[in-house]
Amino acid sequence: MRVTFDPLTEASARQLIQMGLTEDLQEKGDLSSQALISSAQSATVNITARASGVISGTRLIQIVFELLRTPVHVQIERPDGDPVESGSVVATVSGPLNALLTGERTVLNLLCHLSGIASVTAAFVARVHGTRAVILDTRKTLPGYRLLHKYAVRCGGGTNHRMGLYDVILIKDNHLAAHRGRSVAMAVSEVRAFLRTRGLNLPVEIEVDTLNQFRESLAEHPEIVLLDNMTPPTLAEAVRIRNELAPRTRLEASGGITLENVRDVAETGVERISVGELTHSAPALDLGFDFPD
Numbered sequence: 001m002r003v004t005f006d007p008l009t010e011a012s013a014r015q016l017i018q019m020g021l022t023e024d025l026q027e028k029g030d031l032s033s034q035a036l037i038s039s040a041q042s043a044t045v046n047i048t049a050r051a052s053g054v055i056s057g058t059r060l061i062q063i064v065f066e067l068l069r070t071p072v073h074v075q076i077e078r079p080d081g082d083p084v085e086s087g088s089v090v091a092t093v094s095g096p097l098n099a100l101l102t103g104e105r106t107v108l109n110l111l112c113h114l115s116g117i118a119s120v121t122a123a124f125v126a127r128v129h130g131t132r133a134v135i136l137d138t139r140k141t142l143p144g145y146r147l148l149h150k151y152a153v154r155c156g157g158g159t160n161h162r163m164g165l166y167d168v169i170l171i172k173d174n175h176l177a178a179h180r181g182r183s184v185a186m187a188v189s190e191v192r193a194f195l196r197t198r199g200l201n202l203p204v205e206i207e208v209d210t211l212n213q214f215r216e217s218l219a220e221h222p223e224i225v226l227l228d229n230m231t232p233p234t235l236a237e238a239v240r241i242r243n244e245l246a247p248r249t250r251l252e253a254s255g256g257i258t259l260e261n262v263r264d265v266a267e268t269g270v271e272r273i274s275v276g277e278l279t280h281s282a283p284a285l286d287l288g289f290d291f292p293d
Contacts, residue, residue, distance in 0.1 A: 003081050004155045005030065009147040013110075016144055017063055020106045041097040045104075047111065049084040050286040053119030056080050056155035057111045057148070061091055064107050068199040070099035081155045083122070090287065104289045114152040115285035117151040121156025121278050124262055128273065133266035136161040136252070148281045161274055169195070171206040173228070184213050188220035205252070214238055218246040224272070229255035231262045233243045239269035 024030070047061070058076045065072035072095030072136055078084050090111075093100060124135045135158045141149040150160045162168035171187050172293065182190075191204050205224035208214045217225055218241070227238055235253055242249055252272035253265045265273055 003056075003151065005080070005151065008060070009151050010063070012144070012147040013060055014063055014067065016148070017060065017067055017106060017110070020109065021067055021103075024106065025102070030098065033098040033101045037101065039096065039098060042095060043097040043100060044092055044094040045100055046089045046105070046290045046292055047091045047093065048274050048288050048290045049078075049088040049090055050086055050288050052085045053115055053285040054082070054122045054156050055082050055084055055090055055111075055115050055285075056118035056152040057114035057244065058091055060110045060114075061093060061107050064103045064110075065093075065099060066097065068099055068103055070096055070103075072096070072099060081118070081157075100289075108287055108289060110148075112284035112287050113282075114148060114155070115287065116282040117149060117152035117279055118156035120282040121153050121158040123259060124273075124275055124278070125157040127259060128266040129260045131263075131266035131275050132269065132271055133253075134159045134271070135262075135278075136272055136276050137278050138254075138276045138280075140276040140280040153278055156278075157280060159272075166210070167202070169202050169204045170226070171204070173207050173209065184208060184217040185219045188217060188222050192220075202213070207254075211228075211238060211241070214230040215241060215245070218242065218249060221246050222249060224250045224252055226252045226254050226274070226276050227270070232261070235265060235268040235270055 027288055051077055055078050058061055058080055062074045072093055075092045077092065078090045079086060084090060123136060128135060137150055137153040137158060137160055150163065153160060164171065169191050171191060176182060176184065177186060186289060188206055195202055203223035205226055206217050206222050207226040207228050208217055209228045214225060227235055250272060251270040253270045255275040257265060257273055257275045262273060
């Protein structure tokens with residue numbers, strides 16, 4: 001799988017990497033390497049997988065050393081989206097040894113983190129293979145990391161939900177709770193009127209947590225209904241109701257989705273499954289900076 005690292009994502013990455021390098025170096029630099037490593041020494045290191053998973057973030061290796069203003073050659077052996085096994089060489093990096101050691105932690109922090117997200121995403125995608133469901137991410141991302149996290153999800157075969165509050169209308173439970181007495185159907189109608197006044201053509205999604213709310217929402221034919229924290233039998237009933245009343249509305253399951261139950265959820269017939277775990281709880285993929293034997 002090949003995933004595009006677009007200019008906006010690269011710009012975001014450069015800001016984060018510069019912050020990371022500043023945290024490490026401040027005004028004094030890498031004192032350990034200054035004390036122990038001659039500026040004339042050069043070396044080649046392998047970035048090696050120490051566990052199986054899916055790679056994401058290899059473009060960041062080059063950016064780290066560019067921002068360190070060091071002439072380093074990076075050879076990518078396993079591009080983003082590739083599965084790897086323990087022992088796989090992901091990339092080789094050649095250049096001044098002191099620079100390689102200075103950039104090591106920043107490279108690994110980002111590469112391990114993003115590859116962890118890609119790996120967890122790939123596991124969810126594999127579980128729903130053969131169903132109609134796609135795996136979606138959420139906005140549960142660290143500030144500043146949104147574009148990189150969502151890039152990593154794509155590397156794992158997942159699909160990005162909305163990027164922010166600006167590109168999709170999602171009427172959440174708290175929108176309804178903040179205006180007691182407003183029905184779900186009324187909320188969809190008001191949002192559609194708002195979009196018309198702004199000249200915007202955006203899909204409308206609404207979150208419901210009961211089948212009564214769900215039936216009511218279908219009267220306004222929203223593009224998507226998010227079915228929050230519903231059991232597989234309830235989701236299957238929602239699919240049946242949707243097929244009868246509003247067959248063009250897509251259904252998204254969310255809340256309490258795990259690797260253990262995601263297949264059951266997918267087999268109910270929903271088209272979309274959103275999983276916060278992809279970005280807020282993915283463990284890092286173990287990668288190392290290793291000198292070749």
